[in-house]
Amino acid sequence: MARFRASLSVLAASLAATLAVTACDRKPPAPAAARQVPALKGSTGATALIPAEDGQWAMPAKDYASTRFSGLSEITAANVANLKVAFTFSTGVNKGHEAAPIVVGDTMYVVTPYPNDLYALDLARDGAPVKWKYSPRPAPASQGVACCDVVNRGAVYWDGKVIINTLDGYTIALDAQTGQEAWKTKLGDINRGETITMAPLVVKGKVLVGNSGGEFGVRGWLAALDASTGKVAWKAFHTGPDKDVLIGSEFRPHYAMDRGKDLGVTSWPPEAWKLGGGTTWGWISYDPELNLIFYGTANPGPWNAEQRPGDNKWTSGLFARDADTGQARWFYQFSPHDVHDYDGINENLLLEVPVGGRVRKVIARPERNGYLYLLDRATGEVLSADPFSYVNSSFGVDLKTGKLKVNPEKVPRMGQVVRDICPTASGAKDWNPSAFSPRTGLIYIPHVNVCMDWQNLQANYIAGTPYVGAEVRMKPGPGGHRGVFTAWDPVRRAAVWTIKEDLPLWSGALATAGDVVFYGTMDGWFKAVDARSGQALWQFKAASGIIGQPVTYRGPDGHQYVAILAGVGGWPGVVVTNNLDPRDPTAALGYMGAVADLKQKTTAGGVLYVFSLPH
Numbered sequence: 001m002a003r004f005r006a007s008l009s010v011l012a013a014s015l016a017a018t019l020a021v022t023a024c025d026r027k028p029p030a031p032a033a034a035r036q037v038p039a040l041k042g043s044t045g046a047t048a049l050i051p052a053e054d055g056q057w058a059m060p061a062k063d064y065a066s067t068r069f070s071g072l073s074e075i076t077a078a079n080v081a082n083l084k085v086a087f088t089f090s091t092g093v094n095k096g097h098e099a100a101p102i103v104v105g106d107t108m109y110v111v112t113p114y115p116n117d118l119y120a121l122d123l124a125r126d127g128a129p130v131k132w133k134y135s136p137r138p139a140p141a142s143q144g145v146a147c148c149d150v151v152n153r154g155a156v157y158w159d160g161k162v163i164i165n166t167l168d169g170y171t172i173a174l175d176a177q178t179g180q181e182a183w184k185t186k187l188g189d190i191n192r193g194e195t196i197t198m199a200p201l202v203v204k205g206k207v208l209v210g211n212s213g214g215e216f217g218v219r220g221w222l223a224a225l226d227a228s229t230g231k232v233a234w235k236a237f238h239t240g241p242d243k244d245v246l247i248g249s250e251f252r253p254h255y256a257m258d259r260g261k262d263l264g265v266t267s268w269p270p271e272a273w274k275l276g277g278g279t280t281w282g283w284i285s286y287d288p289e290l291n292l293i294f295y296g297t298a299n300p301g302p303w304n305a306e307q308r309p310g311d312n313k314w315t316s317g318l319f320a321r322d323a324d325t326g327q328a329r330w331f332y333q334f335s336p337h338d339v340h341d342y343d344g345i346n347e348n349l350l351l352e353v354p355v356g357g358r359v360r361k362v363i364a365r366p367e368r369n370g371y372l373y374l375l376d377r378a379t380g381e382v383l384s385a386d387p388f389s390y391v392n393s394s395f396g397v398d399l400k401t402g403k404l405k406v407n408p409e410k411v412p413r414m415g416q417v418v419r420d421i422c423p424t425a426s427g428a429k430d431w432n433p434s435a436f437s438p439r440t441g442l443i444y445i446p447h448v449n450v451c452m453d454w455q456n457l458q459a460n461y462i463a464g465t466p467y468v469g470a471e472v473r474m475k476p477g478p479g480g481h482r483g484v485f486t487a488w489d490p491v492r493r494a495a496v497w498t499i500k501e502d503l504p505l506w507s508g509a510l511a512t513a514g515d516v517v518f519y520g521t522m523d524g525w526f527k528a529v530d531a532r533s534g535q536a537l538w539q540f541k542a543a544s545g546i547i548g549q550p551v552t553y554r555g556p557d558g559h560q561y562v563a564i565l566a567g568v569g570g571w572p573g574v575v576v577t578n579n580l581d582p583r584d585p586t587a588a589l590g591y592m593g594a595v596a597d598l599k600q601k602t603t604a605g606g607v608l609y610v611f612s613l614p615h
Contacts, residue, residue: 057103060156068511069437083612097567102551112606116152143167145464158227165200169187173230207230255380280298285363287350291322293320297318306456318331332382334369340412347365363376382399432446432507443487474585510552518564526550544567548564564608
């Protein structure tokens, strides 16, 4: 018996060592590993192509379909109430923390807001101590040209490298093991008001990066860098002549409004396209079958639309481009001649959805103008567009022409205050990404219920200074609550359940195979709800408001963990981080009017929280 027990001990030790080595040697998923997760009984029937679960989180969106869904299921609706803090880590930065922690092997990578420090944490050791820290030291002046907080939306892992963007316009690749610089490429010019806040994405060895700064009269673009060298492979602008926008013979938009030569020039007043905005600071998805990337462009500049008559191509819309060459295949404009700063930078969920009796490969897109769009991935045709929030700034979308039916009574004008425009300038949902569960077939949307009063003002361009031309005052929407978490059925095109929140929701969402959905609130509650019913299952009060992106991973010990960065900020959160005067409703580009009480509900901070079940 003693010999038998000794053999068991040796076997257990060997198994533990094998598991540890396996965990440390895990590799990020490749696009070819994508598989369709079968719809379960009781699901809507919508599904997606998702890589086999390897327990890691190598890019902010989890996969190229941008589902933010994890196949891990140790944490379930039945046991999530037992979650406890496994460890915490202070970033030392008290600004808005919007990044998703990245986990590869036994290491977690966390990038902070300005000054964009990158930490590698050792998950194989108690308390996850720092393996290495990289400080890029971005130019301090970049803080002065950041429109709405000095945020950073995360890093990405690719082929032994961790890649980040910095506020002052650099993209940097680091050796994931040592933190040594592999390359550093300058893309933006802060003297013109350009910054970079988005998370990079790597597709077929190319790092995709876009710029911020639409409120400073910059010209938007998306660049592709060689992931090995950092050299620019191609760069597509979003205003200007076709050759600059990479529009050629392969460009076939579905709608007539997006057809024509050099619309990036002719849809603007003379020379206005050079200051036209259309930046890309949001999310990119990739379809390996079509070899297309999908991403949105931001608002035109200035906000005062009376200074820029025309459709203002190619702003506030969605591009499909060839991943190898950057050549545009199609474009759809959500808000032609955007008069409300609705932008078009939100996430694109690549789903397969039953539509009209057959399964269609679609982009599901909860857009800032308040509509949940389903678009054909190959053509850009709008299959449906339904309001997921209260909307009075428009009357819907004409599916024949693709045009948004704008409500003329809610169009801002010079010398007149137009009241109660819904949704507000940040949209029914801002940058903060939704999640999709193939187990339920539902999209989980964190969004806001905020309206605004708007008056146009004359905007004058001076390089590196705000180019806005509007006075905006925001306010709570109908019902008085300012946030909503919605589970949306893309097949029935309707909400299944909603959760009303006091403050605007600015965090991302996470869905898991344990049928649990996670999100955070601006007053610091990290919440878990039942994916099918929306029932509250668990919550934890963080030290600061949450605007980050929750992730989950399998640790080196084989157990499931959930991580979130807390640190209030973002457009509404600068009320706290910049200590703005709550008596001025126009502060924070008007958001103060909606969140004047935020300073009473949370304080600035910067803490990573990681949770697990007791084990």
